[in-house]
Every structure is written in structure tokens, then in C-alpha cells.
Amino acid sequence: MILTVTLNPAVDHTLELGEALEPAAVARTDAATFDPGGKGINVSKYLVELEAETLASGYVGGFLGRFLTTALDERGIPNDFVEIDDGTRLNTTILTPGAEYKINQDGPTVEAGAIEAVVETIRRYEPETVLVAGSLPPGLDAGAIDAVARAGPWKTVVDVDGPLLSSLEAAYALCKPNREELAAATGEPTTTVEECVAAARSLRNRGFDRVVASLGSDGAVMVSPDRAVHVPALDADVADTVGAGDALLAGVLSERHRGRSDEAALRTGVAVASRVVSVPGTGVPPFEGVRSDVDRSGVDVV
Numbered sequence: 001m002i003l004t005v006t007l008n009p010a011v012d013h014t015l016e017l018g019e020a021l022e023p024a025a026v027a028r029t030d031a032a033t034f035d036p037g038g039k040g041i042n043v044s045k046y047l048v049e050l051e052a053e054t055l056a057s058g059y060v061g062g063f064l065g066r067f068l069t070t071a072l073d074e075r076g077i078p079n080d081f082v083e084i085d086d087g088t089r090l091n092t093t094i095l096t097p098g099a100e101y102k103i104n105q106d107g108p109t110v111e112a113g114a115i116e117a118v119v120e121t122i123r124r125y126e127p128e129t130v131l132v133a134g135s136l137p138p139g140l141d142a143g144a145i146d147a148v149a150r151a152g153p154w155k156t157v158v159d160v161d162g163p164l165l166s167s168l169e170a171a172y173a174l175c176k177p178n179r180e181e182l183a184a185a186t187g188e189p190t191t192t193v194e195e196c197v198a199a200a201r202s203l204r205n206r207g208f209d210r211v212v213a214s215l216g217s218d219g220a221v222m223v224s225p226d227r228a229v230h231v232p233a234l235d236a237d238v239a240d241t242v243g244a245g246d247a248l249l250a251g252v253l254s255e256r257h258r259g260r261s262d263e264a265a266l267r268t269g270v271a272v273a274s275r276v277v278s279v280p281g282t283g284v285p286p287f288e289g290v291r292s293d294v295d296r297s298g299v300d301v302v
């Protein structure tokens with residue numbers, strides 16, 4: 001099982017507007033969705049669609065927390081969250097013709113000692129892999145993620161921002177920075193694919209067995225102990241990019257969990273991400289035909 005931990009989940013509110021946002025004018029729309037979100041939760045949503053065994057965990061609280069777990073139950077996403085007193089946040093995406101605005105709240109305060117309750121939940125399910133993904137809520141620091149990684153025999157994967165990535169101290173099976181996070185974590189240039197591979201190699205040497213970097217329209221690279229592979233992006237009609245990195249990670253983790261090669265895993269990740277960018281917000285599009293997208297994708301060993 002791949003158990004995902006989202007320490008700072010969100011309800012994703014996505015609004016599509018027919019025209020640009022203007023100051024001091026009321027914008028109106030009938031295109032609005034609410035999705036259970038946060039990076040680990042999204043990965044679990046995509047893993048279910050890829051028929052991989054998963055469970056979503058983390059903290060929830062308040063009426064948005066209740067909405068989130070109810071929505072996951074209704075959508076058949078296995079979940080077991082720790083309840084906290086403060087309320088789960090609402091994150092907003094506004095899509096206008098040609099522009100994407102994203103506003104993320106800080107989230108509820110969580111006491112440092114509360115990480116033990118999440119660790120207890122993880123232990124109950126004996127997962128092979130644990131993914132910790134997304135921002136930390138106020139009250140927690142990198143030590144909480146290291147505590148999860150050190151608490152059991154599972155492989156731990158992380159998808160966190162650059163400064164947090166560089167302050168982790170435990171051993172990790174994989175991390176998935178985007179281009180900016182890779183630059184922030186290493187202080188190295190990441191303009192070209194070759195520079196991203198070099199930066200990913202130096203990040204590998206700091207305690208991450210594999211580094212998968214999502215590079216937007218340049219696709220993605222994976223640097224593992226013995227090689228580096230690059231898969232270019234597939235053509236897609238992009239509604240928005242929210243959740244693209246989570247989709248890439250879900251594709252990679254599902255295939256690696258099935259014992260497939262790094263190339264196969266990265267090609268699947270890129271194919272899944274190209275599906276997810278075609279729908280607004282963090283809803284799950286149909287994944288039929290994703291295998292033939294994988295066959296269409298190229299791969300270079302770099």
C-alpha cells in the first residue's frame with residue numbers, strides 16, 4: 001500500500017470566469033467546484049484511478065474537514081484522518097482566459113506533539129511506502145516529516161517546498177521538487193533540462209535515493225542511483241496546472257510499486273499529468289487510454 005500523509009489538507013475551490021478579473025468590479029460565474037485537496041490527497045485520488053492500493057491520512061478539522069472526508073468517502077478514496085480542533089483551510093483557484101490565480105491559506109495550527117497520532121495511524125496499515133506531501137501547517141517543522149520517515153520500515157517519499165526539502169535530515173526513497181523547488185533546495189541553476197539533471201544529482205547526494213523533478217512544458221526527469229532519464233511533456237489542452245505535480249508523482253509511485261523500471265514509471269507519470277492538466281481544479285479526469293499515451297511518450301537517458 002502507498003499511504004499518503006497530507007499534514008495541511010485543503011478544500012480546493014475552483015472558479016472559472018469568462019473574462020479577466022477587474023479591480024472594484026463584481027465578477028460572476030456559475031462554474032465553481034469544491035474538491036478534497038492537498039498534495040497527498042490528490043496523489044491518493046489519482047492512485048485509486050490507477051488501481052493502486054492507497055489510503056489518505058493527515059489532519060482534518062472543522063466543517064471543511066468534514067466536507068473533505070465525506071467527499072473522499074463518496075468518491076471511494078480510502079482515508080483515515082486525525083481530527084484536530086482548528087478548521088481545515090479553503091484554497092482558491094481562479095481561472096480567467098489566459099491567467100491562473102491560486103490563493104492558499106496557511107491552514108490550522110497543529111501542536112508539534114500531534115505528529116505521533118499520524119505515526120500511529122500509519123503503523124496500523126503497515127504500508128510499504130509513505131508519501132508526505134504539501135506545506136506544513138503552522139506549529140510543525142521539518143522534524144515532523146523526519147519523525148514519520150524514521151518511525152517505521154516503510155520507504156518515505158516527500159513532495160515539499162525547496163527550503164523544507166533542504167532542511168530534512170532523515171533518509172528518503174524519493175523526492176519530487178518542481179523546477180523552482182529544485183533551484184531553491186540546491187542553489188543551482190535549473191533553466192535547461194541538463195541543469196535540472198545536474199541539480200537533481202546533487203540533491204540525491206543529500207539523502208534522497210531518487211529525485212523526480214517536474215519541469216512543466218519540459219516534461220520530467222528522474223535521477224536514480226545508476227542513471228538519469230528525461231521524458232518530454234505530451235501535448236495537452238491545459239485547463240490549469242493545479243495538481244499536475246501530484247499526478248506525475250501518482251503515476252511514478254504506482255509503477256514503481258508494481259516493480260516497473262524508472263523509464264516506465266516516469267513515462268506513466270508524464271502521461272497521467274497530461275490528463276490532469278486538461279481538467280480545472282483537482283478533479284479526477286477519466287484515465288482510460290492513458291496506457292496508449294504512455295506508448296506515445298518518448299524517453300531519453302541523459
Ligand SMILES: O=P(O)(O)OC[C@@]1(O)O[C@H](CO)[C@@H](O)[C@@H]1O
Nearest residue numbers: 010037038039091104134135243
Ligand atoms: O499549500 P500547499 O500544501 O503547498 O499546496 C496545496 C495545494 O495547492 O496543492 C494541491 C495541488 O498540488 C492543491 O490541491 C492544494 O490546494
